[in-house]
Amino acid sequence: MHQWADRYRQLTIGEASRHGLYQSSWTPYAREPMDCLIDPSVEQITCVFGAQTGKTTLVLNMFAYMVDCDPGPMMLVMPTEADVHYMHNHRILPMIESSPQISRHLTGRADDISQDGISFDRCQLYYGNAQVSRSIKGRPVRFVALDEVDEMEDTKQGDPLSMAAQRTNTYPNRKIVKTSTPTWQKGKVWQSYLKSDQRRLWIPCPHCGKHQTLEWEHVRWEKDEDPEKACESAVYPCVECGQVITDAQRRDALADGVWVPAAATVDD
Numbered sequence: 701m702h703q704w705a706d707r708y709r710q711l712t713i714g715e716a717s718r719h720g721l722y723q724s725s726w727t728p729y730a731r732e733p734m735d736c737l738i739d740p741s742v743e744q745i746t747c748v749f750g751a752q753t754g755k756t757t758l759v760l761n762m763f764a765y766m767v768d769c770d771p772g773p774m775m776l777v778m779p780t781e782a783d784v785h786y787m788h789n790h791r792i793l794p795m796i797e798s799s800p801q802i803s804r805h806l807t808g809r810a811d812d813i814s815q816d817g818i819s820f821d822r823c824q825l826y827y828g829n830a831q832v833s834r835s836i837k838g839r840p841v842r843f844v845a846l847d848e849v850d851e852m853e854d855t856k857q858g859d860p861l862s863m864a865a866q867r868t869n870t871y872p873n874r875k876i877v878k879t880s881t882p883t884w885q886k887g888k889v890w891q892s893y894l895k896s897d898q899r900r901l902w903i904p905c906p907h908c909g910k911h912q913t914l915e916w917e918h919v920r921w922e923k924d925e926d927p928e929k930a931c932e933s934a935v936y937p938c939v940e941c942g943q944v945i946t947d948a949q950r951r952d953a954l955a956d957g958v959w960v961p962a963a964a965t966v967d968d
């Protein structure tokens with residue numbers, strides 16, 4: 701699936717820090733979650749990503765791919781109505797307008813595009829607001845994505861994540877994607893992650909090649925410094941060889957990173 705995005709997905713100014721043709725090499729760790737969309741063995745994908753790491757772009761690429769290659773009813777759920785409007789106006793419409801491979805699936809009918817969703821030639825995208833249960837309940841969908849789930853709160857009708865998932869029940873090939881920057885351990889994204897196979901990104905040390913996950917407890921910095929100096933002095937030594945992995949080396953190593961379930965390790 702990521703190959704489709706590399707070929708057809710255009711990013712506009714304002715949508716991302718870079719514009720032009722999307723390149724999955726910018727965020728190579730997003731390739732596997734995206735490719736899960738077309739992996740029949742995967743039903744649910746939970747992305748626990750930091751802020752500004754491309755998780756919304758990842759989700760939008762999935763919608764775009766479905767519109768072009770695998771049409772079916774879809775729903776995007778955001779935490780608030782303002783989030784829905786922002787996503788529609790500033791991310792989804794620019795994505796469609798700038799990417800001919802997607803815009804060719806618009807029919808030109810006046811009421812195809814609204815703040816409630818978009819009708820394409822072969823499928824429908826619905827928007828859901830997690831604060832309004834009736835906007836989530838309704839017609840069945842095959843693909844549902846919920847963005848920033850830690851900002852979603854239960855309503856009187858229940859958990860918006862469960863309600864959204866229920867809409868996919870009639871599809872044996874359904875996909876449910878949840879993404880969020882994690883806020884706390886009892887948050888919705890972490891609780892969802894705990895029910896998964898708990899993949900983490902292992903990257904190879906640029907010096908000795910040993911694969912490892914990056915852990916906060918391994919960061920070293922000068923004590924008794926002011927915060928700015930402490931930040932400048934921070935280094936990350938490899939757990940195997942002890943040599944310092946710089947920020948630039950860490951970014952380069954992401955290209956060779958592998959997602960590994962919690963129950964497995966990497967044979968170096």
Ligand SMILES: [Zn+2]
Pocket residue numbers: 905906907908909910938939940941942943
């Ligand atoms: Zn090393």
